[in-house]
Structure formats: structure tokens, C-alpha cells
Amino acid sequence: MLSKNQLKLVQKLSQKKHRSETGLFVVEGKKSIVEFVEAGYKAEVIYATDTFSASLGQQPLTLVSKEELSKLSTLKHPDEGVAIFRQHKRKGILQEGLILALDNIQDPGNLGTLIRLCDWFGIETLLCSEQTVDCYNPKVVQASMGSLSRVEVHYLSLEGFLATCALPIYVATLQGTNLYTTTFPEDCVIVLGNEANGVSPEVAALANGAITIPRFGKLQQAESLNVAMAGGIIVSQIKGKASEGSQLGM
Known part of the structure; x- marks a missing residue:
């Protein structure tokens, strides 16, 4: 069951001010979510449909219905999941290439x-x-x-x-x-x-x-x-x- 606070946090992260304060950001769509996981980004929570959740292993998951997913998503056709990730600390700038x-x-x-x-x-x-x-x-x-x-x-x-x-x-x-x-x-x-x-x-x-x-x-x-x-x-x-x-x- 998706709570009002969970929905509110996702909505707040559309604002740069809130992203800067929390160090969090939102990723939508199963392909992109998987790529961020594979790249080592830390997921705070992944809101996923039942079919998508089965492929996510030990990630912090919250199962949602397609109706709940549509409330979280900004997309016209939500794609199986919406995730909140922690922003990466950037490495130093290499002056080459x-x-x-x-x-x-x-x-x-x-x-x-x-x-x-x-x-x-x-x-x-x-x-x-x-x-x-x-x-x-x-x-x-x-x-x-x-x-x-x-x-x-x-x-x-x-x-x-x-x-x-x-x-x-x-x-x-x-x-x-x-x-x-x-x-x-x-x-x-x-x-x-x-x-x-x-x-x-x-x-x-x-x-x-x-x-x-x-x-x-x-x-x-x-x-x-x-x-x-x-x-x-x-x-x-x-x-x-x-x-x-x-x-x-x-």
C-alpha cells in the first residue's frame, strides 16, 4: 500500500532544492532502474510491480499496483517501476581525452x-x-x-x-x-x-x-x-x- 508520505517524497524530488537537501533523485522505468543498480548506485527504495520486483534481488522493494505506479510516475505510460536513488559522489576531474x-x-x-x-x-x-x-x-x-x-x-x-x-x-x-x-x-x-x-x-x-x-x-x-x-x-x-x-x- 502506497502511503501519502511516500508519494509526497517522490513528488518533492522533482524540485532541485529538495534533491540538493536530501541527496536523492528519482529514476523511472525498469531498464534505467536496473542500469543504476548495476552501476553501483544505492537505492533507497524501488516501487515495483510484482512482475518487475522478481528481477531485482535484494534491493529495498515496495510492491505497488499499476494504479499506484501511475500516481508515482510522470510518464504517460509508466514502465513497471519508480525508484529513489542516492546521488553519487563525483570523482576528481581527469584532464585527458x-x-x-x-x-x-x-x-x-x-x-x-x-x-x-x-x-x-x-x-x-x-x-x-x-x-x-x-x-x-x-x-x-x-x-x-x-x-x-x-x-x-x-x-x-x-x-x-x-x-x-x-x-x-x-x-x-x-x-x-x-x-x-x-x-x-x-x-x-x-x-x-x-x-x-x-x-x-x-x-x-x-x-x-x-x-x-x-x-x-x-x-x-x-x-x-x-x-x-x-x-x-x-x-x-x-x-x-x-x-x-x-x-x-x-
Whole structure:
């Protein structure tokens, strides 16, 4: 039987203030819940249907009906479970490999997609400015499709970090050099900016270079790309070139 207090806690965790105070966050859907468990996140409680609970072993479980699950879930079609996990303590930032940095990204869907992007391409470090949407926002967690369990997301003063960073820094802009003709070092930082305003002038001033994805349309009238889409194109190009280089060196 689901109590009012249990329901209230799940609802409160939609607020950043309450997530920060408690160190907890919500994960929905059986696939994502299993991935967080397998990644070593501590579950405070997993509200699960009878069929899903059988696969969860020794986790702290509360059985709920589908009707109760629909009250807990924000999804139109709830998927077998809703869980409350404890937030991970982040490791130190390793200044090596390809690092993605986000300057004031506001849309939860964009951040969730960028976290999935990092997971897909093996980017272990994702840096976020302090103004970027919280990675434990339920919409971000949902959009990341479990990838948040495997990607280290760090919130910090982006200007402060970049000012002392030993790696080359490239910002994505509309007026940079052609992405496809740029040669990137193995270790570098790529900065993506706010959906409406791009990279802030303060952050751009710390960059070693600016890159752009050229438009190929005949009319050249498309104003811009979605930031998550742009991030995917940039990272795919960098990783693709690196892969070609490693094969040539074999």
C-alpha cells in the first residue's frame, strides 16, 4: 500500500532544492532502474510491480499496483517501476581525452541527450557550468535513458576551470573555422553554449579556437542547429578522425 508520505517524497524530488537537501533523485522505468543498480548506485527504495520486483534481488522493494505506479510516475505510460536513488559522489576531474563542457544549457532534454552522447562515444567527463540544468532533474534522467549511471557529470565554475586548464579549448560557434578541416589533438575540451545565446563571451575568451559546422543547404537559411544535435556532429567527427588515425598507425 502506497502511503501519502511516500508519494509526497517522490513528488518533492522533482524540485532541485529538495534533491540538493536530501541527496536523492528519482529514476523511472525498469531498464534505467536496473542500469543504476548495476552501476553501483544505492537505492533507497524501488516501487515495483510484482512482475518487475522478481528481477531485482535484494534491493529495498515496495510492491505497488499499476494504479499506484501511475500516481508515482510522470510518464504517460509508466514502465513497471519508480525508484529513489542516492546521488553519487563525483570523482576528481581527469584532464585527458576528449572532454565535453556545457555553458548554461537549460533544456532537460538536451542535457539528457548529451549525457547519452558521452556514454555512446566513451566520453567519461562532462563538465557543466553552475547555471546548467541539474543532471538529476527527472526529465534529464529520463532523457539520458540510463546513461547518467555511467557518465561523470561535474558542476563547477566553467570559467575558473578553463582558465587553469592545460588542454586546448575549442568553442562551438556560428563563426568559427570549419569543423571538417580542423585537426584536433587527442586531449582537448569542446565547449557547447546556451540554446539561445551560445557560448558566453567570458568563456569564449578562454578558448584556443572556435569551430563551426558548415551549412550545405543551397539557400543557407537555416539559422542554427539544436545544441544536442550539434554536439553529436562535432563529437562524431572528432572521434571518427581519431579512429582513422589509429587505424593508419597500425
